[in-house]
Amino acid sequence: MDITRTTMPNAGSPSYQLEGRTAKNLYKGPSGELADKIDKVYERENRINKSFANPKEHIERKYFDPTYSHYKVLDGDLLSANRMDAYDNEMRVLNGGRPYVYSVIDYAYRGYEAPSINGEIESFRSVIHDRLNMDFQVSKLFEENDINIPSGASLTFRSDLYTNRISVLGEIDDNLKQRIENVLNQGNNADKLSTHIGYSASSLGKSEQYSLEKSRLWNLAGKIYKYTGYDMRDLEARDGSFFTKEGEDVLEKVEDGVRNATTDNTPTEQRAALGMLRSNIKYFSEKGIYKENAFTDIEFKDGHLLDVRQKYKYGVGQNGWIHDMAKEKGVDDYELSKDGIKLLSKGEPFIVPSRKIAAYQKTRKEDDLPLHRVIKKALDEFFDKIKLDIPTGTNLKIFYDKMPHKLFVYGIQSGVISDMVNSSINQNKELLDLFSQLSMVNFSKKI
Numbered sequence: 001m002d003i004t005r006t007t008m009p010n011a012g013s014p015s016y017q018l019e020g021r022t023a024k025n026l027y028k029g030p031s032g033e034l035a036d037k038i039d040k041v042y043e044r045e046n047r048i049n050k051s052f053a054n055p056k057e058h059i060e061r062k063y064f065d066p067t068y069s070h071y072k073v074l075d076g077d078l079l080s081a082n083r084m085d086a087y088d089n090e091m092r093v094l095n096g097g098r099p100y101v102y103s104v105i106d107y108a109y110r111g112y113e114a115p116s117i118n119g120e121i122e123s124f125r126s127v128i129h130d131r132l133n134m135d136f137q138v139s140k141l142f143e144e145n146d147i148n149i150p151s152g153a154s155l156t157f158r159s160d161l162y163t164n165r166i167s168v169l170g171e172i173d174d175n176l177k178q179r180i181e182n183v184l185n186q187g188n189n190a191d192k193l194s195t196h197i198g199y200s201a202s203s204l205g206k207s208e209q210y211s212l213e214k215s216r217l218w219n220l221a222g223k224i225y226k227y228t229g230y231d232m233r234d235l236e237a238r239d240g241s242f243f244t245k246e247g248e249d250v251l252e253k254v255e256d257g258v259r260n261a262t263t264d265n266t267p268t269e270q271r272a273a274l275g276m277l278r279s280n281i282k283y284f285s286e287k288g289i290y291k292e293n294a295f296t297d298i299e300f301k302d303g304h305l306l307d308v309r310q311k312y313k314y315g316v317g318q319n320g321w322i323h324d325m326a327k328e329k330g331v332d333d334y335e336l337s338k339d340g341i342k343l344l345s346k347g348e349p350f351i352v353p354s355r356k357i358a359a360y361q362k363t364r365k366e367d368d369l370p371l372h373r374v375i376k377k378a379l380d381e382f383f384d385k386i387k388l389d390i391p392t393g394t395n396l397k398i399f400y401d402k403m404p405h406k407l408f409v410y411g412i413q414s415g416v417i418s419d420m421v422n423s424s425i426n427q428n429k430e431l432l433d434l435f436s437q438l439s440m441v442n443f444s445k446k447i
Helices: 030-049 055-064 081-094 104-109 119-144 174-184 189-200 212-228 250-261 267-287 321-329 373-386 415-425 429-438
Strands: 154-160 166-169 236-238 241-243 295-301 304-306 333-337 340-345 356-362 395-401 406-410
Touching (some): 030 055, 030 081, 055 081, 081 104, 119 304, 119 321, 166 174, 174 189, 189 295, 212 250, 241 250, 241 267, 250 267, 321 333, 406 415, 406 429
Antiparallel strands (some): 154 295, 236 241, 295 304, 395 406
């Protein structure tokens, strides 16, 4: 017998199909907005870099030559990870690429107000955003097929672990229930909805329906059904694999399917995918497959998909905890819609996690000092008073270190003059206190 894919009966070609997560409805929160802003920062830097005769040399000196007039102080560490990221990003953009590191720290060091982003919260918001989109898609699917579910009726959509087929449970008319099942199992609708249900019940949500082993079995069963048309429950487990009643090993067919699906991957990635497939087949052939709990449920009521039996729920009316979590973590709080986000309240300002604060002091009075006006005035007065022989145009780099509450001045060629400036500036209590205060708040700087 030739193993072929069995298809579900389809009542014609529906005008609308569930899309699931697509490029056009991906969640784009603070992280995405920050990435866009950083792209623009590097586009601007790239235009400036290209104005130099040798852009590559300019970028290299800008980050690693403290004597260069365009040297970037950033955090004052010549070999910091942030400096290396900024250098690599500028080189990548110069060569026609995009930044490979989108760093809040990078953005803040360049003098911009950076958002406070919490990775865990952003992961939750992404799932909530997916849910809002899936609510819209399911409601549109029903509308397109003239399915009207009574207000207040509570249904359960049950996804079969082995086939992804959706069953409908609930106290509604049997004819309506059958129509809903038919629509949900047309085309790719069952796969899209089952994938959403499975991801919603993943480890992130702390669901009672989820386990790593169950997820592993769902993944394998899906491949077997996709590439052979067989339900794993109809196969015989023996000799480290699964066999049809006619004695054919399904591993060979599934391997062909995985191999064809990974032709664009590297040979190493393809071998890894095939190795994982063989490992999973051997594991479940020996351990056995689920006979009970071989499904995942989600409720549907008044146009909304609602999670069941999990700590973090993403449905409308269920997800208020995300606002409490944002306040607890001190990050910006947003109202989410299927089309985007709207700021509700600001969280705590992002503080650059560095003990060092950089200031830029030029001895030319006409030059615009880019730091806080108060410290500019204090620095002007200091250098006017000490009357040391610092060449006009010298670009001084001044750092404040909280431990041990001290200022460091770099950029003076003469060692004797440099020592005298460093000694004098650390006797100036006003400057020390000013830098100490500035290190506790956000401020912008121009490089």
